Amino acid sequence: MSTPAATVPDLLDYDEVLERFDPVLGLEVHVELNTLTKMFCGCPTEFGAPPNSQVCPICLGMPGSLPVVNGKAVESAIRIGLALGCDIAEWCRFARKNYFYPDMPKNFQISQYDEPIAISGEVELEVEGQTFKIGIERAHMEEDTGKSTHVGVTGRIHGAEYSIVDYNRAGIPLIEIVTKPIEGTGALAPQVARAYVAHLRDLMRALDVSDVRMEQGSLRCDANVSLRPLGETAYGLRTETKNVNSLRSVERAVRYEMCRQGALLAAGGKVMQETRHWHEDTGITTPGRSKEQAEDYRYFPEPDLVPVAPSRKWVEELGTTLPEPPAQHRKRLFEAWGFTEMEFRDVIGAGALLLVEATVAAGATPAAARKWWLGELARRAKETEVELDALSITPAQVAEIQALVDAGKINDKLAREVFDGVLAGEGSPEEVVAARGLAVVSDDSALGAAVDRAIEANPDVAEKIRGGKVAAAGALIGAVMKEMRGQADAGRVRELILERLGAE
Amino acid sequence: MTDLTKLTAAETARLIRDGEVSAVDVAQAHFDRIAKVDDRIHAFLHLDTEGALGAARRVDEKRAAGEELGPLAGVPLALKDVLAMKDVPTTCGSKILEGWRPPYDATVVQRLRDADLVILGKTNMDEFAMGSSTENSAYGPTRNPWDTDRIPGGSGGGSAASVAAYQAPLAIGTDTGGSIRQPAAVTGTVGVKPTYGGVSRYGLVAFSSSLDQVGPCARTVLDAALLHSVIAGHDPFDSTSIDQPVPPVVEAARAADVRGLRVGVVKELGGEGFQPGVEQRFNEAVALLTELGAEVVEVSCPHFVYGLPAYYLIAPSECSSNLARFDAMRYGLRVGDDGIRSAEEVMSLTREAGFGAEVKRRIMIGAYALSSGYYEAYYGQAQKVRTLITRDFARAFEQVDVLVSPTTPTTAFRIGERVDDPLAMYKADLCTIPSNLAGNASASFPCGLSPDDGLPVGLHVMAPVMADDRLYRVGAALEAASVQRWGHPLLEEAPEL
Amino acid sequence: MPAISRDEVAHLARLARIDLSDDELNHLAPQLDVILQSVAQVSEVAAQDIPPTSHPLPLTNVFRQDEIRPCLSAEEALAGAPIVDGAQAVEDERFRVPRILGEEA
Missing domain, CATH: 1.10.10 (Arc Repressor Mutant, subunit A)
Incomplete structure (x- = not known):
């Protein structure tokens, strides 16, 4: 749906917002786990399969079917909880969240309510030289919904509209990570939000619990934003912005909501507590699903599933499988790579730390890895407006191209053509070299x-x-x-x- | 030639094993019986003639090939229409599921097939198992073979009536608050609600997930035990399934021995509101157990009286959520989709048209009890009462091995008598509900005809969790002694159809 | 004092997505009231310190291995789709449903 021009609201200048108001954030991040099967049934979770080809009576919510918890998903949830510094519940339950929506086969979502598996954690971030501590309220397990596609008929004849629904995604395991209110970020609020989501993305990747591909929806962020007059302690009314599907959008959406709410409040108006939808193309938010008062979800313990009571021994064992904490990780890489502080910060800023690390692990020198990711590849990512890690090239392929250069089989100029080929899906670097006849003449x-x-x-x-x-x-x-x-x-x-x- | 429909399941299986009759002939005899009487009983919603005769043929082929046959191979069975059976209509007695053919088998159905039982068809029931009379079926009521003006009990009236009317020697029922036991009592048959978790619920269309349990219906205690042992046992597709060996129910039914067994009569389940004829036959049955060597004492379970209100909060709450999936989007009925109305409107119109009055009542009671602001006072408090009832059972089972009561306060009432008085209808389950709340095993066994109306009365036996075998011990002893006293099985006193 | 008003019953019907007629509302509201007054007996029981029972059996930690099992084919999954105007409400291997309010394209 395009945005009707009439609903485009006034925006207050960002600096003016900060002169009068103090932003408070709350971030809800959904992480799709990379388990082989769904949360409650044995259907595969592969992205991009033909519609309704990865479904069974259970994830279609057919009468009579029953859920059974995927043990691997519980394991991932515990590891995520531990990595966020949370306490792991000794006993917790699943609950049903009841509401009707066609993309939800049972018309309730199996989630966790007042007994999440992980509570009370903390994450430390560094943004522009400042350290921010983000409190984690909880992390809980739930199931994803199906995907509906709106079909409108051109000409906008009233009524000539319907939706078609694919339930492949229904039942994929999700971990929802909820922050405590994030205060004291001031002008850096948008960057802090972005840094937090980037941090979670890196953490999930290091834990190897999710593909964390925002463009595919395996990492999704809902941003709660509110403003309060400077000096006020009570929170203002907040909006929840959904459909924020890239790191850049997180930053832009928070900034946009601050300016939009700022304009409303400055004009003596009120912010509506509502769900809003982020539009990547136009860079604005619009009111989303209308919520009749506060929705009454009628949560109650899921009777078809028994409680989860992870033994302390299991939790301890999982604790030993955690990757090193991000700060320590960065320190170690900084020392190992021999970059200047400036170079190293650029790598982090470009979101290339793990990519460079993986490229080095695949055999390239740190300098070569940095050169490609921050040069040639960063340029291409920018051109196509995707995140660096969304480019269809792997660190191993980058290392392979560098190895071809080192072996004298191609030179830097040809390497750029090999990147073209790999990014265009023409195959591995070797295959591209062969197919395009790019090898240097060594005869x-x-x-x-x-x-x-x-x-x-x-x-x-x-x-x-x-x-x-x-x-x-x-x-x-x-x-x-x-x-x-x-x-x-x-x-x-x-x-x-x-x-x-x-x-x- | 013997009437193949009058045999017990155990006898039928033996004759088939010995090659004295073919499974196909047995199945055909039952289809003939159904054709003869079901227009008056209306026990069946759907017959799977082709599937049943095919299954029977395979049994005969196996026998011919010298393969070993299981203890119930070739025995016909009627399946309550609340269990999913692949490619066979499964309506749950509701219009909203009209035409739906599940793409999968319930675990119980799979086990019946594996054991070579012959599933004749699907039996009538109160819509989504909500009711005590089978009058809430969208497809018309089932009638009691003892008196076709009376109800056969519910929700599993079709299963009980089919067994009582010799349309099938065995049937599968489900019991959320008494839906196997109360129909058994009022039709003079045997009905067992196994321990919760003893039989898989996978493929059982849920009414109230924490209360529902699948169980056997039969004319004899041994037949029920044989069927019980076929369907019971751990199922990894049901998270609430118990991973333990099945209690030795067949051995218990064969032993039929209550000597030294401690039997507790529940003080609170009798007196006011109980039909005198029912109490009389109940007392006689208890006296008979004493004669047979049981030690009978009176036991108090003070919270049982709160079972009914707790049940009518918990079951509707769970059902309001379980039945949300019937929304016209993926299967079943869709009403009002004119290309203009929204999904929300079509859902509401479909649910309005597709659900009957009792289902709507319960969905709304449940939505209310779970609403924020009411949750603690209603649902939360009911769950606490549930704990107290479980503790009553635990204390009682420290003193006795089984508890007994009448199965229902009255014999079968007349069709239409309680249709518009939900509270009167709910009282039929007074004695059976505590076992659903606590999850323990219970059963109803015939104990004679009430002298005031000549209709069957049931003895309700309750045993601890996973002590289902004790039910069969009591039932079989009572059955043997009663048949001896009456000179024939109770059902032979039922009028010819 | 009734436990539940006609308006509340109408609200519950909306929440439960049941498009009750006025006649039904008039008939149902007093019935629900009688039922709710009756089940309110549970509040007579002193149970402050009593833990609630959500599951009849004390089972915990029932997990499944993360192993792929056969799915339904799209054809099987869609086979039961409701019939609209004589045809199944299926399009492009997906369930075809009426327009969803508030949905973003």
Whole structure:
């Protein structure tokens, strides 16, 4: 649905918002777990499968079917809870959240209510040199819903509209992580929100519990934003913005809501407590699903599932499987890579820390890994407006391309073409090199002939080199490379020239 | 030639095993009986003639091939229409599921198939198992074979009536507040509600998940035990299924021995509101157990009287959520989809048209009891009462091995008598409800005809969790002694249909 | 004092997505009132310190292995879709449902 122009609200200038108001944030992040099967049934969870091909009587909510908890999902929930510094409940239950919606097969969602599996954690973030402590209220387990697609008929004939529903996603395990109110961020509120979500993304990846691909919805953020007059302690009325599907959007959406609410409040108006929808394309929020007063979800303990009571021994064991804490992790990499502080901060800022780490692990030097991710690949991500990690190239492939360069099979210029090919889905770097015929000519006889021709065509340059002016070789190298259309190893060309002319 | 429909399940299976009759002939005899009497009884909603005869044929082939047959192989069975059976209509007695054919089998159905039982068809019931008379079926009431002007009990009236009317020697019922036991009592048959978690609920269309349990209906105690042992046992598809060996129910039914068994008569389940004829037959049954060597004492379970109100909060609460899925989007009825109305409107119109009055009543009671502001006073308090009732049982079972009471306060009432008086209807389950709340095993066994109206009376026996075998011990002893006293099984006194 | 008013019954009906007619409302409201007054007996029981029972058996930690099981085919999944105007409400391997209020495209 496009946004009707009439609903575009006034915005208060950001600086003015901060002169008069203090923002308070609350972030709810849904993480889709990367278990092989769904939360309560054995259907696969693969993204992008044909519609309604990963469903069974259980996740379709058919009469008579019953849920059974995926033990791996509980394990992931506990590990996430521990990594967020939470206490793990000794005993907790699932509850039914009752509301009608066509994408929810049972018309209740199996979730956790007053007994979540993890409570009271904390996360530390660094934003622009300042440290922020984000309190974690809870993390709980629940199931995802199906996906409905609105079908409108052009011409907007009233009534000629319906939806079609695919339940492949219904029942995929979710962990919902809820912060305590985040105060004291001031002007940095949007960046803190972004940094928090980025932190969770990195943490989930390090735990290997989720694909955390925001563009595929495996990490979703709902941003609660409210403003209160400076000096006030009571919270203002908040809005909950949904559909925030990238790190950049998190930052933009929070900033937008601050300006929108600021304008309302500054004009003496009131903020409506409501759900709003973020529009990536237009950069605004609009009112979402209307909520008749406060929805009454009629939660009660799920009678078809028995309580979860993780033994302390199990929790302890899972505690030993946690990755090192992010701060310690960064410190270790900083020391290992030998970057300057500035270089290292750029890597983090670009969201490339784990990508560079993985590329190094796959055999590239830290400098080479950084060069590609922050240069060539960052440029392409920006062009196509996706996150760096959403590019369809893996750290291992980047390392492979660098290895081809190091082996003299391609040069940097050709490497860029290999990136093109891999990103276009033409296969592995080796395959792209072969298919596109990108390998540098390493056949000395072919190269030798080109070198001979270059010497013949530039006798005066050749004479200088014979006379010991090795630096003059550049002109001959250029001529050879031109003839070879760039597909030659410049170092080898230089060697051949010097050899032929008896220099060195 | 013997009337194949009058045999017990155990006898039928033996004759088939010995090659004296074919399973196909047995199935056909029952279809003939159904064709003859079911227009007056209306026990069945759907017959699966083809599937049943196919299953019977496979049993005969197995026998011919010299394969070993199970203890109930080839025995016909009637299945309550609340259990999912692949590709066979499953309506739960509701219009909202008209035409729905599940793409899967309930675990119980799978076990019946694996044991080579022959499923004749699906039996009538109160809509979504809500009721005590089978009058709440969207497809018309089932009638009691003892008196076709009277109710056969409910919700499983179809299953009990089919067994009582010799349309099937065995049936499967489900019991949320008495839906197996109360129909058994008023039709003079045997009905057992196993321990909660003893039989898988996977594929049982839920009414109240924490109370529902699947169990056997039969004409004899041994038949019920044989069926019980086929359907019981752990199922990984039901999280509330107990992972323990099935109690030795068949052995107990064969032993039929109550010597030294301590029997407690529940003080609170009798007196005011109980039909004198019912109390008389109950007392005689207790006296008979004493004669047979049981030690009978009176036991008090002070919170049982709160079972009824607690039940009528818990069951509606769970049902309001369980029945939310019937929303016209993925299966079943859809009403009012004119291309203009919203999904929400179509849901509301469909549920209005597809649910009967009792279902609507309970959904709304449940929505109310779970609402914020009322939760603690209603649902929360009912769950606490549930704890107290469980404690009453625990204390009682420290003193005695089983508890007994009449199964129902009255014999079968007349069709239409209580239709518009929900509270009067609910009272039929007074004695049976505590066992659903506590999850323990219970059963109803015939104990004679009430002298005031000549209708069957049931003895209700309650045993601790996973002590289901004690029910069969008592039932079988009572059955043997009663049949000896009467000179024939009780059902032979029922009028010819 | 009735336990529940006609308006409250109407609200519950909306919450439960049942489009009750006026006649039904008139008939149901007093019935629900009688039932609720009767079940309110549970409040007579002193139970402050009594833990609630949500599950009749004290089972905990019933988990399934994270192993893939066969799914239904899309055809089987969609086979029971409601009939609208003589045809199944299915389109593009998906369930076709009436327009959803407040849904974003």
